[in-house]
Amino acid sequence: xxxxxILLNYERNGTSHTLKSYLxxxxxxxxxxxxPEQKPxxxxxxxxxxxxxxxxxxxxxxxxxxxxxxxxxxxxxxxxCNGDEGEPGTFKDRVILEENPHMLIEGMILSCYAxxxxxxxxxxxxxxxxxxRRVQEAVDEAYQAGYLGKKLKGTDYVCDITVHKGAGxxxxxxxxxxxxxxxxxxxxxxxxxxxxxxxxxxxxPTIINNVExxxxxxxxxxxxxxxxxxxxxxxSTGTKLISISGHVCKPGVYEVDLGYPFMDFLNKDCGGVLxxxxxxxxxxxxxxxxxxxxxxxxxMTIDYESIAAAGSSLGSGAIIIIAEGTCMVKTLAVLxxxxxxxxxxxxxxCREGTGWLNKIIKRIEAGEGKMEDIxxxxxxxxxxxxxxxxxxxxxxxxxVDSFVKQFRDEFVEHIExxxxxxxGEFVRFQERV
Amino acid sequence: xxxxxxxxxxxEITVPxxxxxxxxxxxxxxxxxxxxxxxxxIPSGNCRMCLVKIEKNPKPQPSCxxxxxxxxxxxxxxxxxxxxxxxxxxFVLINHPLDCPICDKAGECMLQDQYMEFSxxxxxxxxxxxxxEKLYHFSDKILYDAERCITCSRCVRFTREISKTNKLGIVExxxxxxIALAHDDTFxxxxxxxxxxxxxxxxxxxxxxxxxxxxxxxxxxxxxCAGCSRGCNISIQTKDNxxxxxxxxxxxxxxxxxxxxxxxxxxxxxxxxxxTGVKIDHKETSYESFVEEMVSLFxxxxxxxxxxxxxxxTNEELTLAKQLADSSGVKAIFKKQDRVWNxxxxxxxxxxxxxxxxxxxxxxxVQKTFPTAKDMSELVISDYKYAFVWGPNAAMxxxxxxxxxxxxxxxxxxxxKAKWAIAGRFAAEKHGSFTNCDGIVQLFRRALKGENNFDExxxxxDLLKGLNVEPVGRTVDEVRNKTVVME
Numbered sequence: 038x039x040x041x042x043i044l045l046n047y048e049r050n051g052t053s054h055t056l057k058s059y060l061x062x063x064x065x066x067x068x069x070x071x072x073p074e075q076k077p078x079x080x081x082x083x084x085x086x087x088x089x090x091x092x093x094x095x096x097x098x099x100x101x102x103x104x105x106x107x108x109x110x111x112x113x114x115x116x117x118c119n120g121d122e123g124e125p126g127t128f129k130d131r132v133i134l135e136e137n138p139h140m141l142i143e144g145m146i147l148s149c150y151a152x153x154x155x156x157x158x159x160x161x162x163x164x165x166x167x168x169x170r171r172v173q174e175a176v177d178e179a180y181q182a183g184y185l186g187k188k189l190k191g192t193d194y195v196c197d198i199t200v201h202k203g204a205g206x207x208x209x210x211x212x213x214x215x216x217x218x219x220x221x222x223x224x225x226x227x228x229x230x231x232x233x234x235x236x237x238x239x240x241x242p243t244i245i246n247n248v249e250x251x252x253x254x255x256x257x258x259x260x261x262x263x264x265x266x267x268x269x270x271x272x273s274t275g276t277k278l279i280s281i282s283g284h285v286c287k288p289g290v291y292e293v294d295l296g297y298p299f300m301d302f303l304n305k306d307c308g309g310v311l312x313x314x315x316x317x318x319x320x321x322x323x324x325x326x327x328x329x330x331x332x333x334x335x336x337m338t339i340d341y342e343s344i345a346a347a348g349s350s351l352g353s354g355a356i357i358i359i360a361e362g363t364c365m366v367k368t369l370a371v372l373x374x375x376x377x378x379x380x381x382x383x384x385x386x387c388r389e390g391t392g393w394l395n396k397i398i399k400r401i402e403a404g405e406g407k408m409e410d411i412x413x414x415x416x417x418x419x420x421x422x423x424x425x426x427x428x429x430x431x432x433x434x435x436x437v438d439s440f441v442k443q444f445r446d447e448f449v450e451h452i453e454x455x456x457x458x459x460x461g462e463f464v465r466f467q468e469r470v
Numbered sequence: 471x472x473x474x475x476x477x478x479x480x481x482e483i484t485v486p487x488x489x490x491x492x493x494x495x496x497x498x499x500x501x502x503x504x505x506x507x508x509x510x511x512i513p514s515g516n517c518r519m520c521l522v523k524i525e526k527n528p529k530p531q532p533s534c535x536x537x538x539x540x541x542x543x544x545x546x547x548x549x550x551x552x553x554x555x556x557x558x559x560x561f562v563l564i565n566h567p568l569d570c571p572i573c574d575k576a577g578e579c580m581l582q583d584q585y586m587e588f589s590x591x592x593x594x595x596x597x598x599x600x601x602x603e604k605l606y607h608f609s610d611k612i613l614y615d616a617e618r619c620i621t622c623s624r625c626v627r628f629t630r631e632i633s634k635t636n637k638l639g640i641v642e643x644x645x646x647x648x649i650a651l652a653h654d655d656t657f658x659x660x661x662x663x664x665x666x667x668x669x670x671x672x673x674x675x676x677x678x679x680x681x682x683x684x685x686x687x688x689x690x691x692x693x694x695c696a697g698c699s700r701g702c703n704i705s706i707q708t709k710d711n712x713x714x715x716x717x718x719x720x721x722x723x724x725x726x727x728x729x730x731x732x733x734x735x736x737x738x739x740x741x742x743x744x745x746t747g748v749k750i751d752h753k754e755t756s757y758e759s760f761v762e763e764m765v766s767l768f769x770x771x772x773x774x775x776x777x778x779x780x781x782x783x784t785n786e787e788l789t790l791a792k793q794l795a796d797s798s799g800v801k802a803i804f805k806k807q808d809r810v811w812n813x814x815x816x817x818x819x820x821x822x823x824x825x826x827x828x829x830x831x832x833x834x835x836v837q838k839t840f841p842t843a844k845d846m847s848e849l850v851i852s853d854y855k856y857a858f859v860w861g862p863n864a865a866m867x868x869x870x871x872x873x874x875x876x877x878x879x880x881x882x883x884x885x886x887k888a889k890w891a892i893a894g895r896f897a898a899e900k901h902g903s904f905t906n907c908d909g910i911v912q913l914f915r916r917a918l919k920g921e922n923n924f925d926e927x928x929x930x931x932d933l934l935k936g937l938n939v940e941p942v943g944r945t946v947d948e949v950r951n952k953t954v955v956m957e
Contacts, residue, residue, distance in 0.1 A: 206643070223640070228515040228535050382621060382640070382647035384516045389561035392645045396597035413594060420557035423529045424518055 041268055043256045043276050044133060044140065044249065045292045054171050056178040059139035065184055067259045068143060072150065073191025075258075080151035084254060086262025088274040093119055093210075093247035094323060094353045096341050103152050105234035106242050115238045116149050116157040117245040120172075121215055123162060123207040124323035125375055126355035129278035130248035132290045134161060134168035137252065138175035142198065144254035146184060149196045152244055157198045160215050163205040173200050207379035211427045212245040213237075214381070225383045226427035247353075249278055269295035273340035277354050283320075284311040284360035295340040302339060303358065314360035318443070322352020324372050325432030327439030328359075349439070364459040365444040366451050369436060370398045376433035387430040390421040394437055401448060404456035411448050414441055476542040491533035491544055492520050502546055503555060503584045505562070505670045506622035507534035510726045512631055517622050519558045519584070522546050530554060556589045564595040565645055566671070567617045575672030577685040581620065600645045608657035611677055611731065612666065616648035619673035625649060625665035632728060633661040633823065649673070660818045660825070664728050667717050678738055679715045688714055691917035694904050696782060696897035697733035699828040701906030704729060706737065706898055706917035713737050713898065713918065723910060730825055732817045737898065743881045745893040746921065752891075757924055760892060764875070765936030767856065767890075768798040776854045776872065779805045779843060780861025781830030782879075783926065784902025785911065786949040788832075788839040789942055790930035791860070797939045802854060805836050806846040808861045826907055831897065835905040859884050860926075861894070877926065892929060895920045900927070901946040913950075 046062060047053040059065070072080075085100030106114060118141065122130040133141055145157050159176075161169045176198050179185045188195055206224040208214045213227035216238045237243025253275060257265045266274045273295040279302070282288045286308030293302060303309060303316075310316050316331040327349040329337075337347045344351045359368065373395040382388045394417055397410050418434035425431070441448060450458045472487040478495055485494040490513065492502050505517035515535040522533045525543035530551070533544070545551060562581060570576045602616035626638045626649065637657050641650045651657055666676045688707040695702040695716075702725035707715050716737040718729040748760045768775075777800045783791070795803060809829040811819045820827040836843065849868050851857075857872040862880040869884065876888035879896045897904075899920040903913045924932075927946060934941040943949035 228532065377644060380644035382642070382644045385518050385558055385561050385620070388621070388645050388647070389564050392600065393561075393564055393595065393597065400597070420554065420561070424521060424554065424558075426515065426518075 040291075040293045040297065041276050042292055044137065044252055044278060045290075047137060049136065053136045054138055054175060056139060056175070056182060059137070063259075064139050064255075065143055065182075067255045068146060068184060069190050071258055072147075072189055072194075077151050077153055080147060080258060083258055083262040084148075084151065087253075087257045087265035088262075088272075089250060089253055089257065089265065090273065090341065091247055092249035092253075092277065092353070094124065094325075094350075096351065099246055099250050102234065102246070103148075103244055105232070106152055106244065107235060110242055112241040113156065114152055114154040115241055115243040116145060116152060116154040117212075117215065117219070117238060117243060118145055118157065118159040118248055118251050119210065119212065119215060119245055120159055120161040120165070120168070120248050121203050121210045122165070122248070122353075123210045123379075124325065124353050124355060125372070126282055126320065126357045127280055127323050127353040128282075129280040129290050129354060131165060131168055132278070133248050133252050134165065135171050138172045139179065140255060141172075141248055141252045142175055142179050142184070144251040145198060146189070146196050147254045147258055148244070148246070148251055150189070150192075150194055154244070155196065157196065158201050158219055158238070159198060160201045160203055160209075160219060162203045162209075169200065169202055176200055206381065207375075208381040208427060208429050211429070214427065215245065216243065223381075225381045226429075228426055270338075270340050270342070272342055273351075277339065277351070279339065279354045279356055281307055281356040281358065283356075283358035284314065284363070285309070285358040286311055293339055296343075297339045299334050299337040299339055303356075310358060310360050312360070314362060316358065317361045317363055318359040318365065320349075320355075320357040320359070320436075321347075322350045323355040324357070324375065325435045326350045326352045327435050328365075328443055330443055362459070364402070364457055365440055365447050366398065366402045367457065367459075369440045370395070370402050372436045373398050373433065376429065380429060380433070381427075384426045384430075386421040387425045387433065390417055390430070391433050393417060394421075394433065398437075401451050402457060404451065404454065406448070406452040408449070408452055410452070411441060411445065474538055474540040474542075476538045476540070476544060478544040479547055485538055488537050491522060491531075491536050491538055491542075494538050495533065495544075495546060500546055502533050503588050504534060505580060505584075505620060506624060508624055508668060508727070509720070510632070510728075511624060511627045511668075514623050514627060517558070517562075517620070519555065519562075521551070521554050521558070523548055523551050552588075556591055559585050559589040560591065560593065560595075562620050563593060564597075565600045565617070566620070567599070569618070572681075573618065573672040574675050574680055574685075575618075575669070579672060580670035602646070602648055606648075606650075608651060608674075609662060610656075612657050612662050613675050613677055613680065614649060615673050615675070618671050619648055620671055621647050621649070622670055624668040624670065625674055628661075628665055628668055629659060632726075633659050633664070635659045638665075660730050660732065660821070661728055661823065663731050663734050664718070667727065676715070676734075678735070683709055683714045689917075691915050692719060692913075693898065693917055694831065694906075694912045694914040695729060695733045695737075696831040696904070697730070697736060697829065698824075698826045699830060699833055699907040700725065700824050700826050701831060701904055701910065701912050702729040702733070702824060703912065704733075704737075708917050711919050713739075724906065724908075724912070725824055728824060730818070732815075732825075741896060744896075745876075745878055745881045745885050745891065747893055748922075749888075749891040751889060757892075757922075760890065761929070761932045761936060763890065764933055767875070768794070768800070768933065768937060771856055772799040773801065774855040775800050776802045776804060776849065776851070776857045778846060778849075778857060778859045778861075778864055779803065779836050779840060780878075781805065781808045781828075781833040781836050782861050782897065783832060783836065784897075784900065784946070785832065785835045785839070785905060786902050786943075786946045786953075787926045787930060788835055789949050789953045790927065790934065792839050793939065793942055794930055794933055794937075797934070797937055800858075802849075803840055803843045804846045804849055805833070805840065805843040806861070806864055807833075808863050810863070828907065831906070832904040834907060834909055835903075835911075838905060859888070877929065892924075893922055895922075895925045900925055902927075903950060 090096040209224040211226045218224040233243045333347045377391040377395040380391045421430045422434040475484045504520045513534040515532040520533045521530040523545040606614040629638045693706045703719040703721040858875045866883045874888040875890040876885040879894040898917045
């Protein structure tokens with residue numbers, strides 16, 4: 038089955054990021070040809086019809102999110118493109134930002150037009166220096182060519198885009214945290230409600246979408262929402278960028294139609310597990326999604342429903358392949374270290390709990406664990422998950438709960454043996470001060 | 471105002487629309503534990519201690535952030551909520567140093583109290599605690615212990631919302647986060663001590679009170695600050711007739727939960743420059759003979775006497791003074807500012823928060839009792855022979871050539887030069903009431919024993935008796951009950 042190329046519709050020759058290359062691919066044609074005859078409501082309708090779901094991780098339908106904006110408000114509306122791609126294992130937005138930024142800009146102009154936003158922000162994480170330069174260059178080119186800052190052809194509509202550099206915090210990937218960061222505040226999330234569509238950036242109605250979601254908009258408007266809906270499955274429409282990493286022969290970013298069989302993807306497209314080892318575990322949607330065993334993945338297809346049925350989540354589409362011979366306790370220690378390090382410290386359960394989890398798991402890995410520690414882990418996660426302001430708490434608990442559930446025997450082995458059965462010398466993760 | 475009805479723990483409650491769950495519950499006798507929520511700060515919802523279960527809501531919600539809506543069904547005592555509270559206390563406590571035996575907050579610590587009330591469980595934490603800065607000098611007044619801190623952000627929000635100095639912020643992330651000042655800055659804020667009251671644990675402490683006394687040993691007296699005409703509600707905390715500290719009392723109409731640093735520093739420590747005993751011609755004499763001489767003075771020379779009022783006087787004393795002036799025939803009545811702003815002390819002249827430019831507590835009471843009293847600057851001494859000067863800070867150059875009677879707690883030029891001098895009491899040493907700048911009459915109780923067995927009130931009572939006039943009342947309460955209108 039050939040997967041459709043919507044987002045990666047270019048040859049990777051090092052020039053795809055330029056305006057010239059994008060125009061040669063019929064870029065900005067939607068703006069110049071379609072917009073003069075389409076009203077904002079029609080654009081919004083097409084996006085709704087397409088059924089595209091938010092690609093950042095939560096999978097909320099984008100068109101429905103847009104329609105939450107208050108109908109009558111004298112405040113300006115903002116659009117934010119969330120390019121704070123922080124979930125471990127996720128690097129798909131980076132490809133769009135670095136290699137196809139004009140498609141994102143066109144998508145943002147169209148989206149702004151649909152929701153009547155005059156000003157949009159692209160928030161890019163601080164670690165993406167190269168992507169940031171590429172996007173800034175592309176925005177400058179778009180201003181020079183008159184797509185930004187000037188009236189769109191056939192309308193009175195003017196759109197501006199500001200590129201904003203983040204300072205490096207996982208929690209800013211949450212929409213309200215990102216807004217605080219743009220406002221110049223500490224990157225900590227806000228309590229919801231109010232939701233961003235009512236009171237977001239600068240207390241104004243705000244729509245925030247992932248890079249991939251917004252970059253898909255030009256194709257949807259050009260070809261129609263129905264055409265997009267025809268790709269993928271009934272409830273998971275369109276294509277999805279998958280960033281696959283770990284013990285896999287050909288790691289990288291792939292564009293697949295949703296509903297694509299997982300095992301085909303792993304073995305055919307990505308060349309199978311590295312070193313012909315057996316598959317031990319799969320983290321299917323970024324580090325915060327529950328880990329799956331190979332038998333759960335056998336008949337799984339890459340779409341929201343199938344992965345949910347298998348007991349995990351498509352998340353941001355970041356598949357991490359773990360091969361036989363890997364110590365799962367150590368893997369979990371790495372993951373919990375990340376969440377401990379990234380906890381913003383605003384609310385109690387996550388601030389204190391993530392560190393506690395990490396300390397216990399490191400102790401088990403070092404062979405100093407006790408049997409009651411295993412149950413202690415799950416009893417801690419029970420009180421972190423869904424008790425925090427933002428989903429970081431839930432994210433930190435997903436892997437802990439699933440690792441303990443799926444690989445409990447390995448934890449027991451560590452404790453009984455008084456050390457790591459994989460012989461791996463325990464590496465103490467240096468805490469950055 | 472629109473009202474909404476909701477159910478909490480099976481009980482139907484009606485409150486004004488927009489009331490937060492935590493407030494609605496508290497008004498109806500259900501206390502929801504909290505750390506970061508404070509009545510006079512904008513809620514931040516970060517301690518997660520006040521989580522409650524709301525029907526039809528899959529996640530527990532912070533009751534300090536959620537306004538009540540019509541028909542809402544809230545549970546604050548289900549096993550799930552109880553377990554949640556225990557878990558939050560456990561989280562707060564895992565990195566808390568548990569140094570209660572040497573912590574000044576012990577005894578009034580919200581963490582201690584709420585742990586005792588809502589948990590009491592043993593710790594399951596077997597790891598190393600996070601080590602942080604123990605002695606962070608915010609200023610020469612405030613010390614911060616980052617290990618005790620539970621980053622509830624009350625202090626940060628106070629400097630942003632109330633004192634508006636924006637001095638404090640939270641730096642670092644996760645369990646390493648702590649409260650900090652900007653680099654090379656000091657916590658220079660006229661209300662900085664308020665953060666020590668706000669701090670739910672012992673992270674922020676006032677240096678003047680550190681290791682001085684356990685809070686449960688202190689005797690707490692409700693009083694009114696005499697530092698300016700705002701009349702902040704305070705609690706004077708004493709032991710062995712010595713003031714150890716002063717903290718604000720809550721009063722939504724006057725000072726919310728705040729008071730200024732200047733007044734606190736002023737109350738604590740020995741009283742300077744006080745007058746003592748009874749003197750005639752600079753010689754100690756008995757109270758009885760003093761009263762006798764005063765009575766004859768009022769009988770024979772009332773017309774030649776200037777009566778200068780004190781704005782430190784209580785309403786009850788003023789009532790008797792009025793009776794004295796009326797019955798003896800003193801006509802020339804003047805008022806004065808007993809204390810004026812002095813830049814050199816570092817005191818704030820006035821601000822939009824609490825501090826008023828009028829640095830006396832009861833000018834409103836003086837004006838109400840003696841509506842015709844003129845300002846002392848209008849005094850022309852050539853018409854008079856005697857001056858009855860009540861309270862400190864009368865302009866001496868205005869009184870030259872007059873024979874002075876001084877009634878004052880504070881020693882100054884006038885009390886030194888007076889022919890007749892009797893010691894008064896400071897506000898902390900007597901009962902009474904002050905009328906603040908907004909006309910609110912506020913009672914206060916005596917926190918310290920006075921040195922003498924007489925005070926202003928008993929002195930006026932004795933004078934009236936000597937003049938064969940029945941005083942309105944013989945005690946503070948008697949006078950007040952008959953005259954002062956409480957609002």
